[in-house]
Structure formats: structure tokens, C-alpha cells
Amino acid sequence: MAFVPTMGGLHQGHARLIAAAVTSCGGKGSVLVSTFVNPLQFGVDEDFDCYPRTFEDDCALAKQAGASALWCPDERQVYPYGTSEGWRLQAPARLTAHLCGPWRSGHFDGVVTVVMRLLGLVRPHQLWLGEKDWQQLTILRHLIKDFGLPVRVRGCPTVREADGLAASSRNRYLGDAQRTVASAFSSALCAIARDVCAGDVDEASAQAALHQQLREAGLEVEYVETVDPVTLQPARPGRSIRMLAAAVRCGETRLIDHVFIMTRSPIVAIDGPAGAGKSTVTRAFAERMGLLYLDTGAMYRAVTWWVQKNGGDPSSAPAVEALLEGLEVDLSPLKDGVQTVRVNGRDITDAIRDPEVTGSVSLVAAHPCVRALLTRQQQRLGERGGLVAEGRDIGTAVFPDADVKVFLTATPEERARRRAKDLEARGHAVPDLAELEAQIVERDRLDSTRDVAPLVQADDATELITDGMSIEAVIDALEDLFRFRVAEEIWPKPEG
Numbered sequence: 001m002a003f004v005p006t007m008g009g010l011h012q013g014h015a016r017l018i019a020a021a022v023t024s025c026g027g028k029g030s031v032l033v034s035t036f037v038n039p040l041q042f043g044v045d046e047d048f049d050c051y052p053r054t055f056e057d058d059c060a061l062a063k064q065a066g067a068s069a070l071w072c073p074d075e076r077q078v079y080p081y082g083t084s085e086g087w088r089l090q091a092p093a094r095l096t097a098h099l100c101g102p103w104r105s106g107h108f109d110g111v112v113t114v115v116m117r118l119l120g121l122v123r124p125h126q127l128w129l130g131e132k133d134w135q136q137l138t139i140l141r142h143l144i145k146d147f148g149l150p151v152r153v154r155g156c157p158t159v160r161e162a163d164g165l166a167a168s169s170r171n172r173y174l175g176d177a178q179r180t181v182a183s184a185f186s187s188a189l190c191a192i193a194r195d196v197c198a199g200d201v202d203e204a205s206a207q208a209a210l211h212q213q214l215r216e217a218g219l220e221v222e223y224v225e226t227v228d229p230v231t232l233q234p235a236r237p238g239r240s241i242r243m244l245a246a247a248v249r250c251g252e253t254r255l256i257d258h259v260f261i262m263t264r265s266p267i268v269a270i271d272g273p274a275g276a277g278k279s280t281v282t283r284a285f286a287e288r289m290g291l292l293y294l295d296t297g298a299m300y301r302a303v304t305w306w307v308q309k310n311g312g313d314p315s316s317a318p319a320v321e322a323l324l325e326g327l328e329v330d331l332s333p334l335k336d337g338v339q340t341v342r343v344n345g346r347d348i349t350d351a352i353r354d355p356e357v358t359g360s361v362s363l364v365a366a367h368p369c370v371r372a373l374l375t376r377q378q379q380r381l382g383e384r385g386g387l388v389a390e391g392r393d394i395g396t397a398v399f400p401d402a403d404v405k406v407f408l409t410a411t412p413e414e415r416a417r418r419r420a421k422d423l424e425a426r427g428h429a430v431p432d433l434a435e436l437e438a439q440i441v442e443r444d445r446l447d448s449t450r451d452v453a454p455l456v457q458a459d460d461a462t463e464l465i466t467d468g469m470s471i472e473a474v475i476d477a478l479e480d481l482f483r484f485r486v487a488e489e490i491w492p493k494p495e496g
């Protein structure tokens with residue numbers, strides 16, 4: 001079941017959210033929409049009493065968008081002990097210290113409390129929320145991750161009305177004249193983001209300029225801030241994705257909006273030990289997300305194949321270096337899940353999977369000259385971003401500024417089992433499991449102790465242990481990590 005919690009006053013943004021949830025269920029599940037105006041998330045001077053309560057219209061919109069049911073619980077169902085006697089959760093200060101947090105004291109505590117309660121009552125598989133309230137969405141993602149709740153969070157891009165104003169239940173408070181003033185909000189935000197991305201203005205001046213433009217348009221500015229989309233803390237320099245967000249008052253009505261500032265398309269780095277299934281899942285993940293797939297493991301295999309083919313000794317650095325002159329490794333874009341690997345124009349896609357190559361690739365990949373050559377080639381391929389790369393040192397050496405870093409691993413026992421299956425499927429002889437496991441442990445040792453670019457988990461990588469997970473479940477987990485940082489509205493558009 002997919003669950004779309006709302007406070008009613010449904011609008012086109014909700015319609016898009018519900019329709020996206022319906023599509024994602026693919027006719028197999030049901031989509032429940034709830035409408036509950038949660039008293040806990042309103043401050044004493046806020047608009048709880050006059051918040052739009054439009055039950056009939058909500059029913060019609062939810063039905064039209066494809067919802068299976070609309071649930072309108074009353075306060076006693078949600079808070080059986082009343083609002084002052086029941087449980088209260090507190091959102092951590094690190095997530096509420098910026099953006100709306102300081103301006104709406106206790107608001108996010110009310111949001112996490114109600115959502116936790118609703119999740120307990122509904123027990124959905126998916127929770128759908130709008131990206132417009134990015135801080136809320138991110139705080140809820142942290143809540144679900146940190147408590148290990150078995151629900152996937154899905155966001156949906158901000159829907160804008162004809163004049164650019166982000167769809168919101170509160171827009172209906174605006175009179176005609178205010179509406180004209182309010183439309184300056186999104187246009188100023190988008191224009192500034194364009195200037196920053198184009199390098200025409202630096203971020204600090206952009207914030208000041210935006211502040212001034214909003215004031216001149218007749219809006220009262222609460223904040224203009226640039227934050228990291230995951231930590232919700234001021235964005236560190238060098239981060240490729242930052243969020244420029246603002247809150248204003250137009251008369252009595254409070255409006256929020258944001259844009260993302262990117263220096264390049266996102267890069268996902270997937271590292272981990274050999275045999276953890278990195279290439280299979282990375283390939284499928286790239287296809288699902290429309291990212292380019294940079295299979296660096298295949299590039300190292302290609303060099304190994306080349307060294308062996310030319311009779312070079314894989315363990316001798318001078319012998320290997322002598323063979324690198326003029327070597328061109330080329331990866332084609334994925335087509336039907338297949339990526340062709342070429343060395344100097346020759347297709348060696350199958351040859352690089354040979355056990356002989358597997359046996360020497362660690363030795364060849366440890367030579368500094370090989371690392372330097374392939375790291376340079378990979379960084380060149382990554383300049384524009386929009387790709388996922390897998391290997392052993394992508395998040396540490398090749399793309400230390402990757403937006404999403406994952407350390408994909410599995411226990412040696414599990415990797416030995418997978419390797420045995422793979423060898424069998426390819427018609428090769430299968431050594432016994434204990435022997436395979438010993439080889440894997442030895443390979444891990446070699447990979448993690450070599451001098452150049454050893455296999456280490458980057459400090460900011462998320463570890464994903466895949467024992468017992470299906471390939472599909474691993475890809476879902478990668479997608480969730482990607483969504484955490486990269487809003488759907490800035491996903492790379494697949495080429496062609």
C-alpha cells in the first residue's frame with residue numbers, strides 16, 4: 001500500500017502525488033490518502049483554525065487522481081490521549097536549525113509525531129510526500145532511516161501553477177493583488193539560481209540580491225538560505241548540489257519555495273570488494289535512473305587482458321607500463337543492459353570475464369601507472385556528471401566529490417556462493433566453496449592493503465551489506481539513497 005498523508009485542502013500538487021503513487025503501484029497495490037489537519041504542527045499564532053477544510057472537493061480530487069480511498073481520521077483516532085497527554089517526538093536540532101525550523105518553533109516536532117502515528121496506523125509500504133516541503137521530506141527520511149522503519153519514502157517534484165507559484169493549500173488565502181505580488185517569488189528564485197549556475201554571480205551576493213528583489217516586490221522576507229539538501233546545514237563549498245530556499249510573507253500568508261543549484265549533474269560512486277555484485281546492480285541502477293554507467297572494473301580488466309595478451313608479466317610494473325603507451329579503453333553506453341568494452345577498437349566484452357583475467361586483475365590494478373591512466377580517463381568521462389561509476393576507489397580517489405557514495409559489500413561466504421553460481425552459469429569448473437572463500441579473503445587483503453588507492457570505505461559513504469537481499473531490493477535501496485540527495489526535478493535526463 002502506498003500512503004499519501006495530507007492536511008486536506010488538496011490541489012494539483014497533491015493530484016500529481018497521488019497519480020504518481022498510483023502509477024508506481026502499477027495496478028498491484030492500493031493508494032490511501034489521508035486528510036488530517038494536525039494541531040501539533042501549528043504554532044499559537046498560526047492558521048490552524050482557518051486552514052482549508054474542503055472535504056467534498058478533496059474526495060473528488062483524490063478519486064479523480066486514482067486514489068483507492070480517502071481517510072479522514074478525527075483527532076481522537078490520531079491522538080487517543082489528546083494532544084497534550086500522548087507521545088511527542090522531537091526532531092533533532094541539527095535538522096531544524098535552519099530554513100523553517102527557527103521560524104516555526106515546534107512545527108517539525110508536530111510533523112514527525114503525526115507521521116509516526118499515521119505510519120503505525122496505516123503500515124504502508126511506501127510513504128509519498130511532496131518535494132516542495134523539502135525540509136519536511138528530508139526530516140521524515142532521516143526519521144525513517146534512523147528508526148529503521150520498513151517503509152520506502154517517495155518524493156514528487158514541486159508542481160507550479162501557471163504563474164510559477166508553487167502549488168500549496170495556502171495559496172487560496174491570496175487575493176488577486178497579492179497573487180501578482182506572490183508570483184515574483186518563484187521567478188526571482190529561479191532567475192537567481194540560473195545566474196549562480198552560469199557562474200555570473202557568487203552565492204553570497206546571490207542571496208543578498210534575492211533578499212532585496214523579494215523586498216522590492218512587496219514581500220516580507222523571513223529567510224534566504226543555501227543548504228546541503230541532506231544535512232539541511234549550510235552547504236559546504238565543493239558540494240555539487242545545493243538548495244537555495246526562502247520563506248516570505250505576502251500579507252498574512254506564509255509561502256516557501258526553493259531551487260537547486262548544481263555545478264554538474266549528479267555522480268554516484270559505488271565502491272566495495274570484489275564479488276559483491278557491484279557490476280550487476282550498478283548496471284541495472286544506471287538503467288533505472290537514466291544515468292551513464294561507468295564500469296571501471298571492466299576498464300581494469302581490459303588492461304589486464306591486454307597485458308596478458310601481449311605476454312607481459314602482470315606483477316611487473318615496468319613490463320605493464322611499457323604496454324600502456326597508446327592504450328585506449330573504451331566503454332559504450334548501455335544498450336539492453338549490455339556495455340561493450342573495447343581495447344584499441346577490439347571488442348573484448350566476453351574475454352575480460354575469463355578466470356585468467358580475474359586471477360590477475362588485482363595485480364595489474366595495483367600499479368600506480370595503471371591507476372593514474374585510468375583515473376584520468378574516468379575523471380574526463382565524469383566532467384559533466386550524470387553517471388554512476390563502480391569500482392574500488394571511486395568515492396575516495398576518482399570522484400571524491402560524488403553526490404552519492406555507497407560501499408556495497410557482502411560477507412565472504414555470500415560472495416563465494418555467488419561466485420560459484422556465476423562460474424557454473426558460464427560453464428567453468430567450480431572450485432569448492434571453502435577454496436573460493438579463501439581466494440576472496442585473500443583478494444580483499446590485497447585490495448585493501450595496496451599502496452595506491454587501496455579499497456577503503458569513504459568517510460561519507462553509506463555501507464550497504466547485501467547478504468540475503470535480492471538484486472531488485474539492492475537497486476531499490478540505491479534508488480532511495482539517490483532520492484535522499486537528488487530531488488526528482490533535477491534528475492539527469494537520459495540522452496537520446
Ligand code: PAF
Nearest residue numbers: 005006007038111114133
Ligand atoms: O505536508 C503535509 O501536508 C503535512 O505536514 C503532513 C506531512 C501530512 C503531516 O501533517
